Amino acid sequence: MNLIINAFVWLANPERWSGPTGIPVALAQHLGFTFLSVLIAAVVAVPVGWAIGHTGRGRELAVAVSGAARAIPSFGLLVLLVLLLGVLQTGLAAVVTFVLLGIPSILAGAYTGFEAVDRRIIDAGRAMGMTEWQILWRIEVPLGLPLLVSGLRAATLQIVATVTIAAYVGLGGLGQYIIQGINLNRFDQVLAGAILVAALALLLDAVFAVLERLVVPRGVRAGRVSSSGPTGRRSHAAAAPASS
Amino acid sequence: MDWVLDNLDLIGELTLIHLRQSILAIVIGFVLSVPLGWVAFRFRLLRSGIITVVGLLYTIPSLALLMILPTIFGYSAISEINLIVALTIYALAIMVRSVSDGLQSVDSGVRQASTAVGFGGARRFWAVEFPLAGPVILAGLRVTAVSTISLATVGILIGVTNLGYLFTNGLQRRIIPEVLAGVVAVVVIALLIDYLLVLTGRALMPWSRQPSRRERRRARRVLAGAEAPA
């Protein structure tokens, strides 16, 4: 309890909230890296995931590649890229690392979203004469959105937690308080930094939770009887690869 | 790559250390997650509470958790126990959810049938529910294993030596093969453990295996009457 009080005392200090190493700047850097990385990861992973979900092919390869990407230690990759690309490209090295971190969850969210669509609905669409593109955009994408958003949610949380490491190579973000605090053995600072990152993560998590509810198509929401349907249960499917 | 060849013994020893730390955390996390996941599944009121607390733990950045735990538990911050406890907590965060989801995925009809046949609570859990929840639990366990092995590298930032040493030392001395060796080593052992888990899953849960293409083709032929069933 004492520690937590000290941490809030540290946070309450007005000096912390101004200047280039102040909390607003760090927060902006942290969010900036997070959103940029999630965006790029989504641009890469969503089309691929949709293609896999729609055609039903390449799933095993996707699962294997995701598994390998998840095995890469972000800290190590960041250091490696900084060494390879040089200090002037530290930002690029960081973004590449975070993008690689986020791709597996978003990819899984994209294709599991499509796989969760009842085949009969797609058959009905074909029977109605829809083209493949129409099936994709009018049936699969809207119905697959909840799981896709849950995949984006998982990716965002992982990236937010990992951006703390960016401070090790001088990129700022909320991690700088933690890393400097560790070097100075100041628990109040470390805890304060942790509280900031955790608060940010919880906030983003809540935003995504709301988003997940909102993207469920109106028609589906109206027809849903119980709240704990397959989509509710599988919101962590994006984080876990299905067993092969 | 000369550096790698000259320092194979260092890489090897660090790998064993890393494996020891990670496997301990994964196993302990898995063992602890079964009762917790069961409670979350069985008592719906507690479920959201447990899942929320566990989810909260996951949002704490690893570096911070590694610094906070010693002050709570009183052991040295630079000790291995610190890292293993932190890794176990993160493993729990993933596994409790998996166990709970897995148990939930078991068809209630099967559960009722087993009760009707005479399976009592504990026997029903271990003989019916848990095995049937296996595939989902295994999926969670695989993710846990891979992330734990990958996450353990941050231990070096607080003074716990494992494969992460190759990153900081390689950065300081500007030896790129050293850092690369570290990354490759972590990926290799993570994928190896992942594969071992898959094999274990196949052996322990033969019913969950998807038939291979050959088997599927054969099944189709049998059904079409072109071939006699085995």
Add this chain to the structure above:
Amino acid sequence: MFTASKRFAFGAALATSAALVLAACGSSDPLAEDPADGGTAEGGDTIVVGSQAYYSNEIIAEIYAQALEGAGFDVERQFNIGQRDAYMPEIESGNITVFPEYSGNLLQYFDPETEARTADDVYAALEEALPENLAVLDQAEASDQDSYTVTAEFAEENGLTSIGDLAGVSDALTLGGPPELAERPYGPDGLAETYGVEVTFSPTGDTTVESLVAGQVDVANVFTADPRIQTQDLVVLEDPEGLFLASNVVPVVSADVADEIAETIDAVSAALTADALVALNVQSTEDQMSPEDIATQFLSENGLA
């Protein structure tokens, strides 16, 4: 269903994992070697040698460790612990018995207001400032202290020879260094107080020298034994006002073990000249030798094996 081949595969997988775990359980700190000849330790206790998470410090620690082993002690290594604030409690509590340190930085840790500046003054003040359970052995000639360094071009462009000259630079200055520099007495605050130089601080950590060379920062906190000062053509700014204390390599030890190991370690310190330290660092970074090999070579070259 449990065919023979599947059972075999499962068994093999289980056996492999069991073997791995058992092997891992058997191994300990990878940077620890087995005691050389299994010789009996004088005094019977194990000497624990620690080091910072800094490759140069690790080399010195390894030299201490091998020298002690050569003298018949049981040595355990606990390397790469991190910054002073993280490991000092371990030394004070006795968990670590010997640690290569830097006199000036160590003095400022115990006595931030100290006025001592020269190597001898610092050493004398250090001996006084240390708590009861700690002692320092002889200091080496080698020093590896903080400095404010610029590139040769920047120095030429702005006519810089001493830190004070930075005040004359018209553009805004950025300072690079480890993240904790912001809080150190010789950090940006000390810079402003002592020399009237205003800088914005950019925590560059382990990529400090690269950032300096690439021009991301104008002046950087570089350790004086860093071989890149020569290879990258950097200029160490002079410090007439004594912002930085002299910081020689000095072994800090648990007081009760001090007498036993003094002879061995003092011999090492005597051989550790300024050039020798830079040479050790070069062997690590340019020749990419392992700390063990560097230590063994150093000891045999100096007749201390």
